[in-house]
Amino acid sequence: MDTEGLSKGEQTRREIIAAAHTLFVKQGYHGTSMREIAKTAGLALGGIYNHFATKEDIFRAVFVEYHPINYIFPALAQAHGESTEALLRDIARHIIAGLKEDPDFINLLSIDIVEFQGSNASSVLRTRLPALEGVYRQIVSASSNDLRPIPPLIFLRSFFGLFISYFMTGYILNLAPELPDEINQNAFDYFIEIFLHGVLSDTGTHRGGKNL
Amino acid sequence: MDTEGLSKGEQTRREIIAAAHTLFVKQGYHGTSMREIAKTAGLALGGIYNHFATKEDIFRAVFVEYHPINYIFPALAQAHGESTEALLRDIARHIIAGLKEDPDFINLLSIDIVEFQGSNASSVLRTRLPALEGVYRQIVSASSNDLRPIPPLIFLRSFFGLFISYFMTGYILNLAPELPDEINQNAFDYFIEIFLHGVLSDTGTHRGGKNL
DNA sequence: CCTACCGATCGGTAGG
DNA sequence: CCTACCGATCGGTAGG
Numbered sequence: 001m002d003t004e005g006l007s008k009g010e011q012t013r014r015e016i017i018a019a020a021h022t023l024f025v026k027q028g029y030h031g032t033s034m035r036e037i038a039k040t041a042g043l044a045l046g047g048i049y050n051h052f053a054t055k056e057d058i059f060r061a062v063f064v065e066y067h068p069i070n071y072i073f074p075a076l077a078q079a080h081g082e083s084t085e086a087l088l089r090d091i092a093r094h095i096i097a098g099l100k101e102d103p104d105f106i107n108l109l110s111i112d113i114v115e116f117q118g119s120n121a122s123s124v125l126r127t128r129l130p131a132l133e134g135v136y137r138q139i140v141s142a143s144s145n146d147l148r149p150i151p152p153l154i155f156l157r158s159f160f161g162l163f164i165s166y167f168m169t170g171y172i173l174n175l176a177p178e179l180p181d182e183i184n185q186n187a188f189d190y191f192i193e194i195f196l197h198g199v200l201s202d203t204g205t206h207r208g209g210k211n212l
Numbered sequence: 213m214d215t216e217g218l219s220k221g222e223q224t225r226r227e228i229i230a231a232a233h234t235l236f237v238k239q240g241y242h243g244t245s246m247r248e249i250a251k252t253a254g255l256a257l258g259g260i261y262n263h264f265a266t267k268e269d270i271f272r273a274v275f276v277e278y279h280p281i282n283y284i285f286p287a288l289a290q291a292h293g294e295s296t297e298a299l300l301r302d303i304a305r306h307i308i309a310g311l312k313e314d315p316d317f318i319n320l321l322s323i324d325i326v327e328f329q330g331s332n333a334s335s336v337l338r339t340r341l342p343a344l345e346g347v348y349r350q351i352v353s354a355s356s357n358d359l360r361p362i363p364p365l366i367f368l369r370s371f372f373g374l375f376i377s378y379f380m381t382g383y384i385l386n387l388a389p390e391l392p393d394e395i396n397q398n399a400f401d402y403f404i405e406i407f408l409h410g411v412l413s414d415t416g417t418h419r420g421g422k423n424l
Numbered sequence: 425c426c427t428a429c430c431g432a433t434c435g436g437t438a439g440g
Numbered sequence: 441c442c443t444a445c446c447g448a449t450c451g452g453t454a455g456g
Contacts, residue, residue, distance in 0.1 A: 007443090008444075012445095028242070029326070030240070030241075030243065033433075034434085034436075044446055044447080046436090049436070050444055051444090053436095054435080055436090107326060110326045111322075113383065114243075115240050117387070118384050119387060122385075122387035125385070125388060126391075150406070153391075154395065154397075154403075157381050157385070160381065161381045165370070165374065168380070169369050172330050172333045173369070175334035176334050176337060176338050179338075180365060183369055187366055187369065190370065191370055194362070194407065194410035194411055195406065198405075198407055198409040198411075199410075224425090242454085245453075246456085247454095255425065257455095257456095259426070260425095267455070429456105431454105431455105432454085433454070434451105434453070435451105437450070440445105
């Protein structure tokens with residue numbers, strides 16, 4: 001985490017967030033004590049309360065700081081492609097790359113559901129959905145509109161659900177190493193291929209994706 | 213829960229499981245005390261330990277007892293359809309009906325990930341995957357094989373991922389009631405439509421699904 | 425199946 | 441009056 005040019009207080013705050021993230025992901029929310037967070041961050045228990053009023057506040061900060069949306073938006077900005085298909089493929093590739101680098105968000109999301117009934121996920125969604133809708137409009141207008149008629153919000157829900165599906169099933173499957181490797185081999189390539197074939201109209205001559 | 217013809221001990225055991233399920237789903241794992249479970253099940257704290265050695269044992273029993281696979285298999289058995297498409301559509305309809313009746317499994321799955329690193333989900337998968345592969349073979353052989361060439365395990369992963377995607381996104385979206393209703397309107401119809409269009413080859417004349 | 429109780433640890437706060 | 445933090449301890453609760 002970049003700590004240059006930050007006040008001492010802000011530095012400590014970031015160390016608390018980083019420590020809490022590591023521990024929450026590994027041990028869960030109630031499985032992580034304020035004492036552990038303090039120790040890992042390099043200060044005494046009481047010191048935490050100069051930066052966060054409650055443990056819940058810490059989780060909120062961790063959830064927002066490590067939310068995939070932070071790298072999804074930059075990824076969307078630099079994605080490009082001539083056809084709708086190529087664009088979606090490139091966006092997916094960027095998002096997958098980001099998620100593979102930080103696959104622990106599944107744990108944070110699970111904590112949010114178990115302990116906070118998903119209120120943090122919902123809050124982030126509320127904040128960012130308008131921008132995501134903008135991205136959708138960009139996608140359909142950037143190329144000849146060869147998407148099947150799917151309501152924009154359903155399209156977005158389905159597209160992001162694809163990543164949830166891939167990472168949730170992958171998380172569980174990776175715990176069963178005796179399973180045939182077939183289940184992981186190029187799995188996301190197939191996932192995105194199924195999705196693209198599912199949302200693109202099959203009338204055009206634009207299909208540039210590799211065949212299955 | 214059906215308690216006829218059960219021994220007193222087995223009855224109590226089931227009451228503990230039912231009480232624990234209700235509380236775990238509402239309050240999480242560490243948020244639920246053994247005392248609460250005991251009280252809800254109608255016995256004293258110490259009494260629980262005549263039926264379960266640890267709190268983890270109770271969670272394992274709850275997870276297995278309320279796992280969707282319990283109604284997915286019967287649903288698969290009674291599903292029917294002339295084409296691959298019709299069959300998949302009918303299976304999905306049955307599974308969705310079951311999940312809508314008991315949407316709280318998301319919470320159990322989240323607890324499993326947070327507290328047990330997904331080991332219970334993985335264990336159920338290990339036990340049931342062979343039977344699911346059998347179902348897949350049944351699907352491809354029951355009708356003219358009009359599926360695109362997707363490895364069987366990837367197909368299964370993608371198919372069940374569809375339900376995870378739908379219910380996870382739905383869980384979070386339903387917390388934001390101010391969002392346009394478009395995002396929920398017939399959402400699963402679109403989800404299954406995208407999936408089917410994605411996995412079925414588009415060469416045949418078999419497509420009987422409604423157009424989007 | 426209960427009453428009574430354990431070693432330990434919880435999130436949060438006190439004065440300085 | 442600010443910040444960052446200490447050693448010690450608060451009232452309650454955890455699984456067993």
